[in-house]
Every structure is written in structure tokens, then in C-alpha cells.
Amino acid sequence: MKAPCMIALLLGLISVTAAAEPADDSGSVDSESLWVTSIVPGGGDSFVVGTATGLLLRPGTVSRVKLANTGQLEKLYEHPAAVWDVAATDDANTIASVDYRGNLIVYDVASKTPTTHESVFERWCQTLVMGPDDKTVLAGNESGKLFSFDLAKGELAKTVELSEAAITDLAVSPDATKVAATDGAGKVHLLKWPELDSIGVISISDETAWCLSFTQDSESLVVGSADRNLYQVRAAPDAKPESIAQGTDWITRIAVSPSGQIAASEVSGKIHFADGSKLTTIGAESGVWALCFGGPGQLLVGTRKNGIVTAGQSWTWNPAVTTTATPAADESAEKDEAVDDAGQEEAAAAEVEEEASKPDQESP
Numbered sequence: 001m002k003a004p005c006m007i008a009l010l011l012g013l014i015s016v017t018a019a020a021e022p023a024d025d026s027g028s029v030d031s032e033s034l035w036v037t038s039i040v041p042g043g044g045d046s047f048v049v050g051t052a053t054g055l056l057l058r059p060g061t062v063s064r065v066k067l068a069n070t071g072q073l074e075k076l077y078e079h080p081a082a083v084w085d086v087a088a089t090d091d092a093n094t095i096a097s098v099d100y101r102g103n104l105i106v107y108d109v110a111s112k113t114p115t116t117h118e119s120v121f122e123r124w125c126q127t128l129v130m131g132p133d134d135k136t137v138l139a140g141n142e143s144g145k146l147f148s149f150d151l152a153k154g155e156l157a158k159t160v161e162l163s164e165a166a167i168t169d170l171a172v173s174p175d176a177t178k179v180a181a182t183d184g185a186g187k188v189h190l191l192k193w194p195e196l197d198s199i200g201v202i203s204i205s206d207e208t209a210w211c212l213s214f215t216q217d218s219e220s221l222v223v224g225s226a227d228r229n230l231y232q233v234r235a236a237p238d239a240k241p242e243s244i245a246q247g248t249d250w251i252t253r254i255a256v257s258p259s260g261q262i263a264a265s266e267v268s269g270k271i272h273f274a275d276g277s278k279l280t281t282i283g284a285e286s287g288v289w290a291l292c293f294g295g296p297g298q299l300l301v302g303t304r305k306n307g308i309v310t311a312g313q314s315w316t317w318n319p320a321v322t323t324t325a326t327p328a329a330d331e332s333a334e335k336d337e338a339v340d341d342a343g344q345e346e347a348a349a350a351e352v353e354e355e356a357s358k359p360d361q362e363s364p
Contacts, residue, residue: 034061034073036302038085039292043092047292047300049073049308052082056100062086062107067294070308077107077114085128087137094151096137098125104139106151120156121147127169132176132193140167140181146189148196160196162189169211173218178235180221182209188223190237200237205229211264213254222262224251230264230272245272245279255291255299263291263299263311271301271311284309 037060038050045067052060060083063073081100088095095107102121107114124142131138131148136157139147144163149156165184172179172193179196181189186209190199207226214221214235223231223241230251233241249268256262262274265288273280290302297313 034307035082035289035304036308037083037289039290039300039302039308040086040088041092041292042088042095046092047294048076048086048088048092048095049302050083050086050097050290052084052100056082058082060099062095062097062105065308067298067300070300070310073307076112077105079103079105084124084126085139087128087130089130089134091134094134096128096130096151098128098139100124102141104128104137104149106137106154115154117149117154120149121145125167127167127181129170129172132172136194138170138172138179140170142166144183146170146181146191146196158196160191163187165208168208171212171214171221173214173235174216175218177218178214180212180214180235182212182223184208186225188212188221188233190235202233202237202239202241204231204233204241208250210251211254213256213262215256216258216260222254222256222264224254224264226250228266230254230262230274245274247272247281252287252289253291255293257293257296259296261293263293265289265291265301269303271299282311 034051035053036049037052040048042048042064047065049063049065060079060081061075062077062083063075065073079099080103083097083099086097093109095109097105098121102119102123102125104117104120105114121139121141125139128137128139135151137149137151144165144167146160146162146167147156148158162181163183163185167181167183169182177193179191179193186205186207188202188204188209191197192199204223205225205227209223209225211224212221219235221233221235223233225231228247228250229243230245231241232244233239247266247270249266251264252267253265264272267287269284269287271282271288284301284303286303286305288301288303292300294300299311301309301311303309
């Protein structure tokens with residue numbers, strides 16, 4: 001995210017209008033009327049998207065979307081209740097999703113066949129992730145249970161009682177050695193992979209810890225809390241969290257790019273980009289419930305009322321200063337002129353920097 005020629009990172013939201021769902025039910029989904037709850041990579045330039053409506057017991061969908069046209073969702077299959085999270089294998093041949101009733105659906109992309117495992121996770125599951133082996137999905141439900149489901153056998157492999165509070169999010173470390181889970185009591189539970197034995201617990205806040213992500217080195221976690229803080233903490237038992245940003249509402253989702261860029265969203269619609277000591281904030285038109293980096297400098301954002309919007313990165317150039325050697329006889333005159341030119345360059349640079357900072361302060 002850093003380069004010598006970069007003055008400022010300019011970020012803006014671009015709303016994408018989707019076509020209305022056709023009367024012949026051809027499989028297209030009207031994203032304008034849908035609550036986008038989750039987005040994950042789906043192979044190549046495709047992404048898998050989970051959706052819901054305002055009434056969570058009504059059917060939800062799992063769809064596919066192309067990066068070049070995020071307004072057009074191709075429906076793959078339907079859930080009997082609101083879809084809350086989706087996951088996909090690295091080869092994108094298998095998709096898994098969970099809904100408000102605790103139903104798991106496993107979808108074979110090649111045969112276009114969904115297999116439903118009714119109420120296998122017992123109750124509402126807010127979170128689902130693919131295991132590092134691409135043979136397992138992990139889910140956490142509102143009664144504090146963590147489930148491991150064997151995709152090949154089509155059955156539960158293990159159940160772990162993690163907390164008396166709801167499990168709100170799950171993450172697997174990039175080095176495939178640890179699983180982390182946040183809960184409604186403000187804690188992070190650390191477990192070994194693949195054994196799912198407890199490593200320990202980290203206390204984040206007295207309020208719900210809603211979401212988390214590992215950093216790329218697997219050494220730290222970024223955690224979003226209902227107390228409006230975005231925390232970073234070492235991925236070790238009893239580690240002390242440090243607030244790296246403070247928002248205006250509770251944090252709903254976190255995404256970390258391969259380059260280490262951190263994005264965190266609020267239920268109010270704000271998105272914070274944390275880059276070292278610098279924090280950039282932009283706003284969506286409605287609450288944000290899904291984040292997924294689509295590539296360098298591009299973030300897919302799932303909203304409550306406006307489907308998928310994208311945040312993009314823009315670049316500007318530093319003013320170039322060119323100097324040339326001058327004859328000794330003209331040295332004094334040239335020196336005076338150089339002083340004037342330097343003043344003009346400084347003024348121009350200051351003006352460009354001021355203009356570059358304006359988008360950070362304005363709502364799109």
C-alpha cells in the first residue's frame with residue numbers, strides 16, 4: 001500500500017445498480033432488494049455471495065458474481081432461511097453455506113447439486129469457514145458451540161463447547177496451525193488445528209467481540225468489538241489488546257489483504273482502512289455486513305440495502321523538481337530564482353496534498 005510517488009490514498013464507494021429479477025426466474029438475483037451478508041473468493045474473477053432479506057426466516061440465496069459486474073448476481077441455490085455465511089474451497093469446486101436455522105448446504109459446482117444437512121448445527125450460525133485442508137467446514141452457533149463437519153463423509157466430525165455466549169466469527173491462521181473464535185462475551189478462543197484442542201483465551205472487551213481476522217504472519221489478530229473499537233492483539237493466551245481505531249458504531253466485519261491492508265466495517269455503514277498509524281474512513285449508504293478484497297486496491301462491500309458496492313484506490317503524482325547546473329557567473333541570479341521556484345514548488349505540493357486529503361473527509 002506504500003509507494004514513493006503516492007501522496008494520499010483516495011478511496012470512494014461506487015454504487016452498482018443491478019437489473020430487476022426477471023419474471024421467468026432465470027436465476028438472476030436483484031441485489032438492490034437483498035441484504036448481502038457474506039462474500040468470499042470463488043475462483044478466478046468470481047466471488048460467492050450469501051444473501052438475506054429483512055425477515056430472517058424467509059428464504060435466502062447463495063449466488064456467484066463476477067468482479068467486472070458486481071451488480072449482476074447469478075443465483076446458484078436457495079436456503080430455507082436467511083443465509084448468514086458462505087465458504088468455498090481453494091479450487092472453488094465446493095461451496096458451503098449456513099443459515100439462520102442452522103442448516104448447512106454443500107454445493108457441488110460441477111454437477112450444480114446442493115445437498116442439505118438440515119439443522120446439523122442446531123441453531124443460528126453467524127459464522128462458517130473452510131478448513132485449511134479443504135475437506136472440513138467449521139461453524140459456530142448462537143449457543144457457543146464450535147462444529148467441525150467432514151465434507152466427504154457428510155457428517156459432523158467434532159463438536160466443542162467453547163462458550164456460554166454466541167460464537168460470532170471464526171478465522172483460520174494463514175499458517176494453518178490455529179483457529180480463532182470470537183464470542184458474545186468479548187473473548188477470543190484459540191484452538192489448535194486440526195485437533196481443535198484449546199490453546200487459551202484472550203479477553204478483548206466487556207462487550208461482544210463481533211469479528212476477527214489473522215494478520216498475514218499469523219502472529220496477531222485484528223478484532224472488532226461492540227464497544228466501537230478495532231483491536232490488534234498477539235495470537236497468544238491472555239495477550240493484551242491494543243485499540244488501533246475507534247469508530248462510531250459496532251464493528252461488523254474485518255478483511256485483511258495479502259499485502260496486510262486492514263479494512264473494518266461498521267453497522268452504520270462506515271469503513272475504516274488501517275495502515276500503520278494512518279486511518280482512512282469512508283461511508284456506504286447503508287450498513288456493511290460483508291467485506292472481501294477483490295485484488296490490489298479493490299474491496300467488495302456487502303451492504304444491508306444497496307447490494308454490493310466497491311471501494312477503489314486512486315493514485316496521484318508528487319510534483320517533480322528538476323535542477324540544472326549553471327555557469328559560475330550567473331550563480332547569484334540563479335540562486336535567487338531557485339529560491340523563488342522552491343517556494344512555488346512547496347506551495348504547489350501543499351495544495352495537491354490538501355486536495356488529496358479532501359475525499360477522506362467527505363462522504364461519498
